[in-house]
Amino acid sequence: MSLKSSIATAAGKSSYWFLHTFFKGGSSLPGKITKRLDPEILATLGRDYDVIVITGTNGKTLTTALTVQVLKEKYDNILTNPTGSNMEQGIITTFLHAPKSKGKRPLAVLEVDEANVIMVTKYIKPKAFVFTNIFRDQMDRYGEIYTTYNKILNGVALAPNATIIANGDAPIFHSKQLPNPIVYYGFDNQKDGDIKATPNTDGVLCPQCQHVLHYHFISYSNLGKYFCPNCGFERPELNFALNKINDLTPKSSTFEIDGEPIKIGIGGVYNIYNALAAYSVGRFMGVSPAQTKKAFEKGKQIFGRQEEINVDGKLVTLILVKNPVGLNQVIDMISTDKDPFTFIGLLNANYADGIDTSWIWDGDFERLPKMNIKQFITGGERYKDITYRLxxxxxxxxxxxxxxxxxxxVEMIPKAPTKKVYILATYTAMLHLRKVFAAKGFIKGGMD
Structure with missing residues (x-):
């Protein structure tokens, strides 16, 4: 390690210690300080790791957490960024507080923001990339979905030997020829038909001839077994497939992957995709199906992602929402609850949330009045927008x-008329709530 890197690392570690000792958190500032002193510090910090990069619009944090759980069945030393601090400075901070590794070469399983993939691959050559999905999201930062995919591919181009583990049900991930080895996962749980995606669905034009894609079946949005009736473009052969969904509740999902029965302690079809991605990474890394099943059954809670919190006897489920597709999947998930509940919608519009809140108008909030919801609460910096939307x-x-x-x-929650409370919050609103919950002793930490 050079003198410059040593000074930068020492400064970053000291700031991390100070923030976590006196302010109980802080995942961005130590990385900013370190990078300011040594712009190429990632090359030094990450050179001894086998790195797996997980990126995409939705599901990065849960897929990362599930992947770590799966890999722990075989590997002892795994570094990750569990709070979703997925930009360059957050990733630097992750390496700064890594314990010293002994023995085998350690793994780093990193959630990486789509626009920051290239910031990582400039200095680190990953062993694998995981592509979850790409949907319209934070258009002020990313633009349309094809722009987002190009941002990812700009980073992947710097690591042409890394294996890509991609969602085969997303047409965009089969739209360009890449030099990388590719492994596909997806759903294969329905009989073939011939249908089209609903109007206003992104990414349903054939990348070869621009004809509207058809589907043998759709799991949700533009994901499914697609084909083009005009030129023959179709979904690639899957290496790992979900064969059957047995049961879905707001708190659990039971299904079969490659004939192996699996249960995860989190609801929603979209989260089965996350589990399937983690399963695929495990198989790629030599973890057996039986070991993966065991890992999923441990049921560790994930930061801000359907996180269950007991607030003075109320069973609160905190869920991050940030775009129409993800929101609609969450609405699907809470609709399976047979008990009455209270609905809280919190909307902020900071940089990390996306400053354009027009996406809420593409959310299917019209389903909410038909559910067994006894009380609605809306709030946040853009409370007028979410209130008017409802x-x-x-x-x-x-x-x-x-x-x-x-x-x-938070003070209103104990007064809610139902035992169950679902909170749908944008990113900075979710962070704020976790800080308040931590201060009141409902959870152990607000940021980490």
Missing amino acids: QVAGVDPKKHLVEPDLDKV
Whole structure:
């Protein structure tokens, strides 16, 4: 390690210690300080690791967490960024607080923001990339889905020998010829038919002839067994496949992958994709199906992703939402709850959330008044937007409370008329809530 790298690393580690000792968190600032002193510090910090990069629009944090759980069945020394701090400075911080490795070459399983893949691959050549999906998201940062994919590919181009483990049900991941070895995972649990995606679905034009794609079946949005009736373009052969979904509840999913029965302690079809991605990484890394099943059954909670919190006897489920596809999948998931519940929608519009909130108008909030929801609460910095959106969706104003202050929203939870409470929050609103929950002793930590 050069003198410059040594000084930068020491400064970053000292700031990390200070922040976590006196402020109970901080995953970005230590990385910023370190990078300022040594712009190429990632090359030094990551050179002794086998790195797996997980990227895409939705599911990065859960896929990363599940992948770590799976790989721990075979590997002892795994570094990861569990809080979703997935930009360059957060990744640098992750390496800064890594324990010293002994024996075998350690693994780093890193969630990486789509636009930051190239920031990583400039200095580190990953062993594998995992592509979850690409949907319209934070258009002020990413633009349309093809722009987002190109940002990812710009980073992948610097690591042509890395294996890509991609969602084969996403047409965009089969749209370009790449030099990398590719492994595909996807759903194969329905009989073949001939249908089209619903109007306003992104990414359903054939990349070869621009004809509208058809599907033998759709799992959700533009994901499924696609084909082009005009030129013959079709979904690639899957290396790992979900064969059957047995049961879905808000708190669990049971299904079969390659004939192996599996249960995870989290609901939603979209989260089965995340588990399938983690399963595929495990198989790629030599973890057996039986070991993967065992890992999933451990059921560790994930930071801000359907995280269950007991708030004075109320069973609160905290869920991150940030784009229409993800939101609609969450609405699908909570619709399976047979018990009455309280719905809280919190909308911020900071840089990490995406400053354009127009995406809420593509969310299927019209389904909410038909559910067994006893009370609605809306809040956050853009409370007027989310409140008006629910009014347009037909929510009964007699059941609807408005509170912009997130601290006061937390105080309202124990007074909710139901035992179950679902909170759908954008990223910075979720972080704020976790800090308040931590301060009140409902969870152990606000940031990490």
